[in-house]
Amino acid sequence: MNELSKRKWNRLLSHNEFYIAIIIVAICLLIEVRSGQFFTPNNLVDIVRSGIVPCIFGIGVLVVMLSGGIDLSFVPIAALAMYITNSVMLDTGFSGSIVVPFLLAGGIGIACGALNAVVISKFNLPTMIVTLGTSSIFTGLLRGVFEAKEKTASPILMELGSSKLFTAQNADSGLTSDMPSTLFILLGVVVVTFILLRYTTLGRGIYAVGGDPGAARRAGFRVTRIQFFVYCYVGLLAGIAGVTRTGMSQAAHFTSLLGTELTIIAATVLGGARITGGVGTITGTVLGAFLMTIVSNSLVLIGVPTYWQQFFTGALIVIGTGISVYQASKKYRGSLSLDERAKEELG
C-alpha cells in the first residue's frame, strides 16, 4: 500500500460515516439473511419512504448542533405548523399550488424559530433550556389556543402524499410499493443545506460558532446573527417536515409526532454530529436517520419479538451513539492538527 492510499484509508477510518455505513450494511445483510425480504424492490422503496421525514428533521437538528446549540422544540413547531396549515387548507378547500401550504407552514416554522432565536441570542441563555420551554409553549398553543384535534389531511395534502414517482413491484410476491414524490422535498432540503454549509460564509460561520464562539467572533463572524438564522432555519425545516408528514400519512396526527424529538437527535448524533458543536456532516445525518429507520422498520422481518422491540431500538441508540462519541473523542485526542491544538491550549 503506497503512502497516498494509506493516508486515504486512514482518513476514511477516522470518519464516523464510514462506521455507520458498515453498521447499515451489516444490519441490511442480517435482515436479508433472516427474512430474504430486505433487498426486494418494494422493501427498499418502503425504507426510503419511511426515512424521508426523519431525514428532514435530522438535517434541521444537524444545523443547530453544528452551531453548538440544541433545539428540543422542532417537533412541536412541526406539529403546530402542520396543524394550522392543514386546518387552513381544509377550511378554505384550497386547491391551488402545492407551494402554498409549504410557504404557510414554513412561515409558521420560521416565526416559531424566531421566538427561540430572539430569546437565545438576546439573553444568551442555554439553548436546551430555552427550547425546552418554548416546546411546551408551542404544544400549549396547539392544545389550548387552537384546541387541536386530529384531522384527516386536506385534499391538496392528500394529493401530495399519494403522488408517486414510480411503483416498485416484488416479482415473487407481487407486492407493490409507491415511491412518494415527497422524496424530492428531501433532496431539495439536502441540496440547499449542503450548499449553505459548504459554500456560503454563513455556513462556515455556523461551523465556526459551534467550534468556538469566541474565536468566531474575533474572526469577524456575527455570532448573534448566525444563531438567529440557525433557529429560523430549523423552524423552516420543521414546518416543511410537518406538511410532508401530513401528506404522507394522509392525516394531521400530531400526538404521535410529539415526543419523537429525542429519537431524531439521537439519530443525528449517531450520524456523527457532535453535541458540543462544530462537527457533523449531512451525509452522516442522512445515514444516521436511515439506520434508525431501517432498524425500526425491520424488527418484524429480523424476527425480534414484539416484547423486545423497544429494548432493541434503545440498545441500538446507546451503542451507536456510544461508538460515535468514542470515535470523536479518540480523533480529538489523537489527531489534532497543529492549529487545532493551539486553539485548544489557548482556550
Next chain:
Amino acid sequence: MKKVLLVVLAVLLMATAFGCSSAPAASEAPSAGASAAESSSAEPAADGGASAGASSGWKIAMVVKDNVNAWFARTDEGVQKFAEDTGTDSFQVGPEEIDAALQVQVVEDLIAQDVDAICIYPIDPTTLEPVLAKAREAGIMVFTQEATTQESKDYDLEPFAPAEYGATLMDQLASEMGEEGTYCTMVSYVTNVAHNQWADAAVARQEEAYPNMKLVDGSDARVESEDNLERAYEKAKEMLKKYPDLKGFIGTSSNDVPGICRAIEELGLSGKVFVTGTGLPSMNESYLKSGTLKQCYLWDPANSIYALMMLAKNVLDGQTVQSGMDLGADGFNELIIDETDPTITYGKGYVGITKDNLNDLGFYF
C-alpha cells in the same frame, strides 16, 4: 461548561432509550375508549355546565378526561339528554388537559359541592384512588367507566364485555376471509390491558369456531402499532412482506385499522387481505367507501355515559343492580354483570360502522 452539557445530554440520550421502553407501561390504564378518544382528539366542547330543572332531587356529576376532546363533547350530549329525560341535576366537568392530578382536583371540588354521585372516566385509576375513596367516605357514590381495576367504586359500567367484543371482531373477520387463512392481531402496546383482552378474545373465538383459520406463529401474532397511524401502516406492510399468505388483521387501537387499510391498498392487496377492528368514522371513511374495509366498530360515548348516569340514578333510587336492567340507552337495555366481580357491569354498546350507516350514526369523530 461544555463538558457538563455533554454529560447532561448523554444522560438525556440514555433516558430516551429507556424512555422508549418504559413509555408504554405508563399508558397501561385499561382504557377501552381512551385510545379511541385520545386519538380522535378535540373539538371545542360545549361548556360542561348544563343542568336541567331538577326534579328527581339527585345531583350527579360526570367527570371526563378533558374539556376539548370531541369524544367528551359527545359524552356531554349524553349527559344533557340524561338531565332532560330524568330531570336530574346533572352536569359534565373535566380538567383542562388529560392530567390525572388535575382530575383529582376536579373530584375534590365535587366533594366540596356535596354531589350525590360521581360518574368518572378515571385518567389513571391509581392516582384517582385516594380521592375516590375520600368521596365514598363522604357518602358520595362512585361510578366508573373504562376502569375495571378501580378499587374505590360502587359500580363500573363498561360499554361492552371484552370477550364479546373480541368474538364479534373475529366473526366479522372470519366471514370476510371465508373462514380460512392466516391472520394476526394488532394492539397499541402489549401492555395495554383492554386491547389485549379484545385480541385474546378474538383468538379464543377463532380457536373455538373457525378451525380452518390460523394465527401467525410466535410473537408476530400480536404486533404493536404504538397507537400511531404511521407505525400501524409500517408494521402491517412488514407483516405482509414476511408472511405472504397472511390474509387478515384485527386492529384494536383506533389507529390500527386505517393504518392497515393504507398498507393493503398500497401493496395492491385490496380484496385479498381483510381487516376489521375498532375504528373511528372520520379516519376510515375513505377505506369504507373504497371497499378495502367492510366494517369497523365503535361505541357511541353519548349512550355509554347516559347509561352510566342512569345506573347511578337507579342505585341512588334504591334499585338493586341485576342483570337485565334497562339503562335506557341504545345497546344498554340489558345489563350484563361480570361473573367474577359483581361491581363490574357491561352493556352491548358497540355498533358496526359500514359505508351505508356512516352518516347516520349520530356521531362523527
